[in-house]
Amino acid sequence: MKYETYKKLAGATLGKVKADLVFKNCKVVDVFTGEIVESAIAVKDGIILGVSKSYRGKKEIDLKGAYIAPGFIDAHLHLESTMVAPAELVATAAASGTTTFIVDPHEACNVSGADGINYILNQTEKSPANVFVMLPSCVPATNIDDNGCMFAANDMYPFIGNPRILGLGEVMDDDAVINGDPRMFAKFALFDHLVIDGHAPFLPNRMLSAYKMAGVDTDHEASSFEYALEEVRRGIHVHIREGSAAHNVDDIVSGIVRTGIDTEHFSFCTDDKHIEDILRDGHIVYNIRRSVELGLDPFKAIKMATINSAKCYGLKHLGAISPGYQADLVIFDNMKDFNIIDVYFKGKRIDRNAEIKVRKCPSSLKHTVNIGKVGPEDFALPIRSSVTHVIGMEPKQIVTNDIIEHFHKTDNFVPHDGYLKIAAVERHKNSGKIGVAVTKGYGIRGGAIASSVSHDSHNIIVIGDNDEDIAIAVNEIARVQGGYTVVENGKVFETLPLPIMGLMTDVHFKEVNEKLKVMKDKAYEMGVSDHFDPFITLSFMALTVIPELRVTPRGLYRISHSGAGFIK
């Protein structure tokens, strides 16, 4: 602790003067010993002074026997994936007990590079929570991506030393690691003393060892206990993910309970959790509650949500109730339901009803859709071969199938019988690159849907059954500088602007949500299969790391076990 800070606090710690705030009559969850200590907690200037019944405070709060634990930590998430402004997501999740967020601004970086990262840092600076950043490791995601910015080791260098930067973000390019790509190791060298997050959903035995040996410290992609066990045995710290899309707590925690293995190398994360889900179930507290339901010792669950993550990321002042630690505290009723009574950040109560202030976004980040006007002719798709590869969209999945069809040769394929056109329009550098392909399974009739959210490069993705509406949709996205749009019979039905890098809104969640509901209903009315979220499913159709067919601005791309490449 700094000398000046110690001098300010020591009198109160030693009991010579009153603390600012004392929580009396509480059951303190001690994450160091795994005990409940019935005591009082003294706080001054947002710092915990000590745990002792002898403390007196200028303000004293009688918790009447309630439990009090360190604020929860989300060990890995993306703030940009939930459409709302970072400040709103953080404030909402903080009110449910998550007081620390370790975020990877991968999407923002793909659009706007360092400016995108600085945006996330800046927007969350005054949030009622600690927001730390892992620097995106794979921007662009692959060498065939047309994204907004390159973010190499050199670009990372200025961030080193910033106390809010904890390390290198999820390393998705497993091949670059395992094959020893020097550019990846240049990034590893920068973060050798910090933490390197992994992203390895299915590496077998020795490849997983090589990935770990190279320097990867964590992974949040384990979806089965067996795989998580293989990772932890190698010393990889596993973040058990429970978000809006991925639900890994049940399988992994059941395995932990069944085998009784040690849990120090497990943490909790959400990865992506939408605001409506947070409002309904809570945030990291849901991972805790569900784990306890599955039979996990509640202390172990709380440790996965606090000290385990703090230690993993070297956060020496967070994740415990201990002298000198930050007074981030969660008060709840019991160790089964974990109903949150109150949350404190730096010793201040979080007011759930407080207005969430969203800082103004720099103008440059609101002008990221850089294309010329398009017309129907830009989406012409000649059929020259007797074989056409069609992107088969599968219900409730983001993997696609490579369907072989035999269409008549033509100068421009005309959608029919559920065969639609899908296109990816490069939107960062006005390169004019547009890739068009045929897809099946989505189901829209009499219109088009477009979005500027499309992983990982976030070009414009558009789908429709006629070239006119497709062109209208793309021009509409350009007009509002990013967002979602639904076009029906030559007219824009509705548009949800996401002007911040084409990813996020600058208005509040409630407003967005109402408009989004109307747009989704229209999409389903127009024939979109109810097995899909019309926009989220679309956002994965350009992602060239997931099998089997994807459309990119450079054309149709196939990913399979035997290799990957463009289809000529």
Added chain:
Amino acid sequence: MKYETYKKLAGATLGKVKADLVFKNCKVVDVFTGEIVESAIAVKDGIILGVSKSYRGKKEIDLKGAYIAPGFIDAHLHLESTMVAPAELVATAAASGTTTFIVDPHEACNVSGADGINYILNQTEKSPANVFVMLPSCVPATNIDDNGCMFAANDMYPFIGNPRILGLGEVMDDDAVINGDPRMFAKFALFDHLVIDGHAPFLPNRMLSAYKMAGVDTDHEASSFEYALEEVRRGIHVHIREGSAAHNVDDIVSGIVRTGIDTEHFSFCTDDKHIEDILRDGHIVYNIRRSVELGLDPFKAIKMATINSAKCYGLKHLGAISPGYQADLVIFDNMKDFNIIDVYFKGKRIDRNAEIKVRKCPSSLKHTVNIGKVGPEDFALPIRSSVTHVIGMEPKQIVTNDIIEHFHKTDNFVPHDGYLKIAAVERHKNSGKIGVAVTKGYGIRGGAIASSVSHDSHNIIVIGDNDEDIAIAVNEIARVQGGYTVVENGKVFETLPLPIMGLMTDVHFKEVNEKLKVMKDKAYEMGVSDHFDPFITLSFMALTVIPELRVTPRGLYRISHSGAGFIK
């Protein structure tokens, strides 16, 4: 991992080429999960590649079902306190399974400052073990000490960044911490990002909180479970000590077993363990074995000796059997007796019978006794008051009593009836300071014993029943530039030179030990009480932090609960 290293190892990790060495058919102690994994371990260039039965090696060793664990870590010890050269102690302990030593060269620093620390670093550079250093935090120990060197924050600065320096050594000056002494906080600021070791045997409640809040991370002075519990509840990592003098395993581990508290924040250390004890019982393995006898889960015990300490000190490559970790391995027969079969350091077997090479010590460190010739008259002790304070030496203790006697007034006190003279002679700067006092309980007759080992300043301490022999003993210590000596009836009976800073020998243990035995026998024959080790007890008689009376070169010093000061 560095790019070049990865490139060298990856082929073998991926199984494309053979490893250097494979341990087959072994029970791997997995400290991450707390399991035994029956598998094989592959090693190349001293690094663990992975754990998998599929590995093949140029050399394969069939362990026939034996257990294999990460090399043990001694979380806190002093190499200089065992008289032998650091290389010998390390090699001896390494053969019994301790492959990492976190040392505090407090004694060397008190005599020779930074040169003393560099000596320890240099002497252990090629040892078959990892030797890390915590920089001594309290040199001199107090502001009334006449030691060899000042070692302030400025002097520490050049060591920052050295990968073998892990932090700040045991902070004994609790008052300086708790009262917010800026000089202490200058040291803390230097080590904020590393580890700060504590030393707080008996701080009550809120003072312990203040001590922790200031920045202290560990303590090895807890001697009861109750106190250890108070420390761990505050987030202080407790090193459970079992050495030659202090035996804390029984009480602390019994408490852990009884209460079932979590053990992640406990480690093992020896603090001081003499070579004969290591040869008889082993080193850290003894802490493990004894803990398991007391009912501790063997996995928890091994974790206290490995990963817990590695994590505490940020040693990311040690303490586990995991890809990329250093191949420091201990092979043993079972999880109860822990009989050591073999020990590997960086993938190389430690040969217990190998000759231990002790590097040449720089000449300056062998010339640290800087005094002029003394005569009997230098030890004259006039009695001017009707009250004389006598240092009462207590059987088997290092605390002393303040005995009030009423001697006749005289120009020079003459020892009689068990009342002896004890003196401390400043030996670093030839200041001529000599403090003389009366002591009782030691028992020597017809001679004197002197030593240059006397905590923490390591001046010459001498005790005897006549001024002539006392002067001879001191001159003898000066002649050999440090050591132990026994003088009988005007003649040196025997001297054990400890020329390295007056603390350590430059010959092998066996030779020292034989001579020491002869000298101790003579001391007992001359009347020294068999409740004392003649030399070790003497070495604490100038230590001004332990109650109640001590002799220093500045005179007689009293330490009590009500305060401390010189007796005029």
